[in-house]
Amino acid sequence: MATPTPVRHAWRALTGLIVLTAVLFGINALGVYAFGKSSWVPELALDLQGGTQIILEANTPDGSQPSPEQMDQAASIIRQRVDASGVGEADITTQAGNQIVVQIPGQADEETRNRIESAAQLQLRAVLYSSAPANTYVGEDGNTTPYPTPEPTLNAVPTAEPTDGSDVSWVTDALYAEFLAYDCNDDANDPANEPADQPLITCEADGSIKYILGPVELDGSSISDATNGLNSQNGQWAVNIVFDGEGSEKFGKISQRLYGLDSPRNQFAFVLDGLVLSAPSMNAVILDGKPQITGSFSQETSKTLADQLKYGALPLSFEVQSSNSISATLGSQQLQIGLIAGLIGLALVALYSLIVYRALGSVIIASLAVMGVLTYIILCILGWRMGFRLSLAGVAGLIVTIGFTADSFIVYFERIRDELRDGKSITGAVEDGWGRAKRTIYISKSINILAAVVLYILADATVKGFAFTLGITTAIDILIFILFTHPVMQLLGRTRFFGGGHPLSGLDPEALGAVYRGRAQFRAPVAAVAKTPAQRRASRSRAEAERRQTIAERKLAQQAADSRATKEGDD
Amino acid sequence: MRSMNQLGNDLYTGKTSFPFVGRRRLWFVIAAILVIGAALVPFVRGVEFSIEFTGGSQFTVSNVATPDQAAATDAVQSVVAGATTKVTTIGEDSIRVQTDQMTDAETRAVTAALAETFDVTTDEVSSSFIGPSWGQDVTRQSLWGLAIFLALTFIILAVYFRTWKMSVAAIIGLVDVLVITIGIYSLFGFEISPAAVIGFLTILAYSLYDTTVVFDKVRENTHEDGEQSGRTFGESVNLAVNQTLVRSINTTVVAALPTGAILFIGALWLGAQTLTDISLSIFVGTIVAAYSTLFVAAPLYSLLRENEPELKARDARILEARERSLVSA
Numbered sequence: 001m002a003t004p005t006p007v008r009h010a011w012r013a014l015t016g017l018i019v020l021t022a023v024l025f026g027i028n029a030l031g032v033y034a035f036g037k038s039s040w041v042p043e044l045a046l047d048l049q050g051g052t053q054i055i056l057e058a059n060t061p062d063g064s065q066p067s068p069e070q071m072d073q074a075a076s077i078i079r080q081r082v083d084a085s086g087v088g089e090a091d092i093t094t095q096a097g098n099q100i101v102v103q104i105p106g107q108a109d110e111e112t113r114n115r116i117e118s119a120a121q122l123q124l125r126a127v128l129y130s131s132a133p134a135n136t137y138v139g140e141d142g143n144t145t146p147y148p149t150p151e152p153t154l155n156a157v158p159t160a161e162p163t164d165g166s167d168v169s170w171v172t173d174a175l176y177a178e179f180l181a182y183d184c185n186d187d188a189n190d191p192a193n194e195p196a197d198q199p200l201i202t203c204e205a206d207g208s209i210k211y212i213l214g215p216v217e218l219d220g221s222s223i224s225d226a227t228n229g230l231n232s233q234n235g236q237w238a239v240n241i242v243f244d245g246e247g248s249e250k251f252g253k254i255s256q257r258l259y260g261l262d263s264p265r266n267q268f269a270f271v272l273d274g275l276v277l278s279a280p281s282m283n284a285v286i287l288d289g290k291p292q293i294t295g296s297f298s299q300e301t302s303k304t305l306a307d308q309l310k311y312g313a314l315p316l317s318f319e320v321q322s323s324n325s326i327s328a329t330l331g332s333q334q335l336q337i338g339l340i341a342g343l344i345g346l347a348l349v350a351l352y353s354l355i356v357y358r359a360l361g362s363v364i365i366a367s368l369a370v371m372g373v374l375t376y377i378i379l380c381i382l383g384w385r386m387g388f389r390l391s392l393a394g395v396a397g398l399i400v401t402i403g404f405t406a407d408s409f410i411v412y413f414e415r416i417r418d419e420l421r422d423g424k425s426i427t428g429a430v431e432d433g434w435g436r437a438k439r440t441i442y443i444s445k446s447i448n449i450l451a452a453v454v455l456y457i458l459a460d461a462t463v464k465g466f467a468f469t470l471g472i473t474t475a476i477d478i479l480i481f482i483l484f485t486h487p488v489m490q491l492l493g494r495t496r497f498f499g500g501g502h503p504l505s506g507l508d509p510e511a512l513g514a515v516y517r518g519r520a521q522f523r524a525p526v527a528a529v530a531k532t533p534a535q536r537r538a539s540r541s542r543a544e545a546e547r548r549q550t551i552a553e554r555k556l557a558q559q560a561a562d563s564r565a566t567k568e569g570d571d
Numbered sequence: 572m573r574s575m576n577q578l579g580n581d582l583y584t585g586k587t588s589f590p591f592v593g594r595r596r597l598w599f600v601i602a603a604i605l606v607i608g609a610a611l612v613p614f615v616r617g618v619e620f621s622i623e624f625t626g627g628s629q630f631t632v633s634n635v636a637t638p639d640q641a642a643a644t645d646a647v648q649s650v651v652a653g654a655t656t657k658v659t660t661i662g663e664d665s666i667r668v669q670t671d672q673m674t675d676a677e678t679r680a681v682t683a684a685l686a687e688t689f690d691v692t693t694d695e696v697s698s699s700f701i702g703p704s705w706g707q708d709v710t711r712q713s714l715w716g717l718a719i720f721l722a723l724t725f726i727i728l729a730v731y732f733r734t735w736k737m738s739v740a741a742i743i744g745l746v747d748v749l750v751i752t753i754g755i756y757s758l759f760g761f762e763i764s765p766a767a768v769i770g771f772l773t774i775l776a777y778s779l780y781d782t783t784v785v786f787d788k789v790r791e792n793t794h795e796d797g798e799q800s801g802r803t804f805g806e807s808v809n810l811a812v813n814q815t816l817v818r819s820i821n822t823t824v825v826a827a828l829p830t831g832a833i834l835f836i837g838a839l840w841l842g843a844q845t846l847t848d849i850s851l852s853i854f855v856g857t858i859v860a861a862y863s864t865l866f867v868a869a870p871l872y873s874l875l876r877e878n879e880p881e882l883k884a885r886d887a888r889i890l891e892a893r894e895r896s897l898v899s900a
Contacts, residue, residue, distance in 0.1 A: 324699040329633035337846060341836045345829025356821055393769055396849045399833055403826030411784060414818040421583050443731050444783040451720055451776030458716040466769050512580060
């Protein structure tokens with residue numbers, strides 16, 4: 001005997017679901033074992049695992065809204081600072097146009113906080129001295145020895161008053177000793193917050209060279225533009241800078257001074273947040289305020305430098321909007337409460353489903369279980385691929401969606417029951433109920449997804465976590481509705497228990513007042529229960545007639561009966 | 572008592588019918604009273620905003636042996652004399668202190684003082700400092716989100732149902748839900764916090780979702796009835812609402828159960844503020860949403876459509892035919 005089409009369709013859908021689940025688990029397994037980055041437990045947000053969150057608002061000096069490029073730049077500066085302070089696993093994101101959210105595990109000490117909050121500024125300083133980053137020397141004994149910490153007795157005041165930014169008399173004995181001992185990789189060094197009118201010891205951003213620089217001569221605000229392009233003469237990538245009026249004049253003077261000095265004093269350093277981005281040498285006197293930096297740039301590196309110069313040009317200051325530190329104890333406590341509440345909620349929903357829908361309730365429970373498995377694995381994968389972290393608001397979102405999800409099954413079951421009441425066979429009711437329920441589910445769930453998307457795009461971090469889980473679970477809900485609930489109903493409708501309308505199956509046509517009871521057995525329609533003897537006679541003859549009616553005629557008659565009943569109800 | 576099945580059957584055939592559309596004047600009056608009452612609650616009781624909106628500092632000390640509130644106040648006063656402090660005990664072993672906005676240095680000093688007072692390490696003290704503009708930013712963005720969401724929903728529903736009147740009815744029903752929910756929320760004396768705002772936004776989505784499910788049945792009935800129908804437009808709408816009534820009840824119960832569980836556990840046992848705020852707003856909201864769909868959105872839709880000339884003419888024809896059949900019987 002050939003398998004009927006709905007059954008084949010049902011098995012195909014269920015197989016699809018199993019394959020999908022297997023693929024998702026496979027992806028996460030790949031993440032865990034092959035890449036070593038994923039985990040079998042979803043990543044938890046700060047409020048559940050403890051940690052510190054600082055929200056900074058970036059302000060421009062003139063109060064205008066920073067551009068997205070500036071914000072990216074600012075975020076990368078903050079990331080650099082946090083990394084420099086030795087905090088591992090920091091998470092830095094931008095939100096709402098002008099906010100930067102810094103999340104770090106554990107408590108943030110005062111030094112880290114100060115470092116994060118200081119303003120980002122691009123400075124231009126002349127190079128006084130440069131060397132390899134080593135802070136050790138090979139002594140007479142042939143051993144590598146670190147330079148000693150500078151003696152406090154060394155003179156720290158210039159012997160002669162320095163005349164300009166390139167004057168070597170800035171380099172005192174104390175400064176030079178400090179320079180020798182300077183370690184580019186030491187987290188304790190904080191060149192970003194050194195005074196502008198003093199010389200500065202710092203390193204190239206990648207730690208490859210260390211410098212003594214003169215005091216600040218120009219700051220980023222005098223750069224009006226920076227672009228990258230090909231040099232027309234040698235065809236190499238270059239960075240073109242345009243200074244504003246005052247900047248051009250100052251830069252002209254500097255260029256006259258530096259041109260012709262010995263290396264490295266003919267170099268000029270662009271310093272962002274205390275680190276040297278680039279220190280090109282002055283190869284000509286530039287009076288038009290349009291210097292070009294050439295060197296071993298690729299297209300990419302020239303673009304990076306141009307962006308850094310351009311967006312770093314406007315000094316952004318950072319103001320702490322909110323700072324939140326949550327102890328690990330409070331975090332795990334909140335997670336525990338969330339989980340307990342979720343389990344109790346699930347148990348209650350399961351119980352109610354069984355009471356109202358009898359055995360059909362188990363389909364709701366099974367669907368919720370499948371939902372749970374899929375949501376869990378997707379949260380794991382998202383934690384790996386998108387850095388998604390489950391927050392307390394997200395947990396609440398998950399718990400709340402238990403209700404939303406169960407509703408799609410309720411809508412479907414009620415439609416099946418309606419079809420049964422119309423006198424359809426159980427297998428027929430499962431199909432026709434599906435046809436109607438699916439429209440309702442699609443339109444109403446798309447409203448939910450729309451809400452989640454709008455909230456996700458517009459709202460701040462707390463709301464985002466919630467919107468994200470709401471959106472994900474709604475999408476999974478629709479998927480399960482198609483790939484699990486419907487096929488399972490198709491198959492169950494063919495079993496004796498459900499298909500035969502057992503009283504405990506939840507699909508008992510008799511209890512549902514069906515006109516039609518399968519295998520051409522009929523009974524009088526409920527709506528036609530008559531009141532007067534005349535009506536009773538009429539109802540009997542109607543029942544008699546109904547046995548001979550076609551389905552269409554029967555439906556029409558039923559509707560007529562309905563409308564009469566409605567009228568009675570209204571009266 | 573009739574079983575749920577029996578009620579479902581009777582509602583489906585129309586043997587039992589609640590006059591959602593028929594008695595709509597009464598329902599509208601009740602709704603108006605509820606909305607006005609809810610809108611007045613904030614004036615009578617005053618709405619308290621959480622420190623996320625007003626700005627301030629908050630400290631939570633976990634693993635406290637004896638949550639002595641006076642000791643907590645003293646600890647804060649020892650650092651900042653005269654600071655306004657509000658101390659609450661959370662669960663059995665946690666204590667929460669809210670104060671005026673403090674500087675970074677003061678925050679750390681208070682953290683240390685609290686840790687010493689309650690004999691815990693500073694790691695057990697959670698602290699938040701919230702600038703006063705933060706909550707406003709969140710609210711402003713939420714309002715933007717609301718406006719855009721409503722506009723998009725209006726269009727989607729109008730296109731799907733092929734009448735803008737359903738969109739209007741759904742959105743008026745939604746406003747009804749939001750006002751009443753916020754009213755009840757503040758009646759409980761809960762602070763409006765960002766978590767509560769999230770709850771209200773969820774209710775927004777849920778309310779429209781619920782209305783859409785019922786309206787889809789209304790669409791089906793009014794559409795399928797067509798010219799041959801023996802029902803007036805209002806009766807068709809009413810039948811649809813009645814036919815989905817069992818679903819509305821089941822859905823509301825199922826949605827309210829898990830949120831009720833969070834509310835219960837959060838409020839009675841350990842007091843995780845975020846969870847309680849979210850779940851109270853959603854718990855109240857789901858119930859109000861079901862009410863509003865049945866008693867406000869559906870009758871309103873019927874009211875909006877009934878006066879269309881075409882439907883009016885058809886309704887008149889049906890009523891006339893019914894009159895005749897009654898006379899002949």
